[in-house]
Amino acid sequence: MSSVVINELSLNFGNVEVLKSLNLDVAEGEFLVLLGPSGCGKSTLLNCIAGLLDVSAGQVIINGINVTWEEPKDRGIGMVFQSYALYPQMTVEKNLSFGLRVAGLPRKEIRDRVDRAAEILQIGALLKRKPGALSGGQRQRVAIGRALVRDVDVFLFDEPLSNLDAKLRTDLRVELKRLHQRLGNTMIYVTHDQIEALTLADRIAIMKDGLIQQLDTPLGIYNRPENRFVAGFIGSPGMNFMQGLLECSDDQWQFSTEGLTMSLQDYQFTREPVQGTPVEFGIRPEHILIGDNAASQPIQSVIDIELIEPMGADTVVWSKLGGSSFTLRVDSEAVLSKDQSLPVGFSAARASIFSSADGLRV
């Protein structure tokens, strides 16, 4: 059963279309991540689901009930914000129980729910403190607790980890995933951090300009991006692109760019290829092999190393191939030096090809 359904949702601020007739279907218990660059409308979409923004057109349905015109509190959602948004003059306990007191629940019920949330999030020792006396990680935990006590089906997260330092972010990310596994609630999570998206999500919706570009599992998005934008957005360092043409010789499809022809024998076409189409050939840095492994690959070439970036676990090598910038990710054990010639090899099976005309996968 679907937990959250968005039907043809549009939102305009004056003449600016922020969301354009957007459709989305989130399954019950699913962890959905909305990912995109700044200004793509992902936070706006979350605010529309929460009822904090009035939509211009379309519907929001949560748990089978049309809540398009409902107040946020009546939608069965809990929300966690980037800046924690804890009430500064209230203790942690009062922060957690505020919504319940507003709803007029009996005291015992309130205490039980607060205790349960405090136990789940391990903030029992902090209940009497004020938010100002908490660290960033503790504050965010309290903020999650405030959503938790509401006993709702859908959790909305608006970049909850962006204000934390890198180490804490990694820790809390794992905790969030555990929390999701333990509670089994539907969670919709907005972020601009692709690592967060890839690690947390059951499915990722990549957004740009108020539209969902692709909605798929993390691996699906990573391995088979549907268009040029998604391919370039996911992955760091980004996918290598080469401009060229699709050509057919002896019943074999080939990609040709300046001074280079690559066999597309292993490539699975999504659409029927057309002779002479201008396309972009994309291959991820981590799918390029060097040394002995390169020799066994169907496509081979030699590059001149321009720059070496050791990153600890692996090393990123910058170079040029076919007139475009070309990066590859190699084992940090590999002995490399600047200006060295390096034989590389890769397979079209792991590549993505996009039409230059509309940017869609070929």
Next chain:
Amino acid sequence: MLEAGPHGTKPRRIVSPHNIMLYGFLIVAALYWLLPLYVMVVTSLKGMPEIRLGNIFAPPVEVTFAPWAKAWDSACTGLYCEGLKVGFWNSIRILVPSVVISIVIASVNGYALSFWRFKGSEVFFTILIFGAFIPYQVLIYPLVIILRELGLFSTLGGVILVHTIFGMPILTLLFRNYFASVPVELFKAARVDGAGFWRIFFQIMLPMSLPIFVVAIILQVTGIWNDFLFGVIYAGTRNFPMTVQLNNIVNSTQGVKEYNVNMAATLLTGALPLIVYFISGKLFVRGIAAGAVKG
């Protein structure tokens, strides 16, 4: 092992050309502004014979509090000789409701204008702010007519209404800017928690806006207490505030000019704003600064 030469905290010279210049200027400036106050205090403690000697800077030989007692209790303000105490209580009766009403309305205004944007709220705010730039002398006569039609002319209610109206633009601006510095996510979180307009105002926003309330109270208390014009025009003879009565005492020209009584009366009238500044100076600066840094 430390090498020879500078180490640790850099020593600061207390007597340096820079400090001499700085403190010299500050002391001169302080003297310049304190001298009139000194003359007033000294004069108010002298008897008339001593004043006639003309040494205005000399401290009193015989200290007397009679001028203070007379100023408070029996100085003549026009026809009545009941001193300033009547005006003092009139001022209090004008001040308290005006301050309370104007701040209550302005804080709700500012809150609504920052968080509950409605169609035309920007226009409404602009018009309100525009009100702050209209010289109020222009509005005096129209207000006289309006108050007369409302039956409020020459009443306590009338002058309170006028003070409330004239305090509105600047106070609303003050509160709106303060609330604009409150993260909007806090407001959103409260809405998700189910709180409505008033609950968010009273339980979330009010507890965190003490500094700006202090600023508003100081502005209004000093402003309304020091007001002369509205008091003399709208309050009516029976409700004249302290400032108006002070003027009547000082400017009534029967017989000898009692400088000591006049000085005492002036000091009494100025006492309340002075006390407010002394007590709340620190809070005032903090409130203004809080708004300035975050807004």
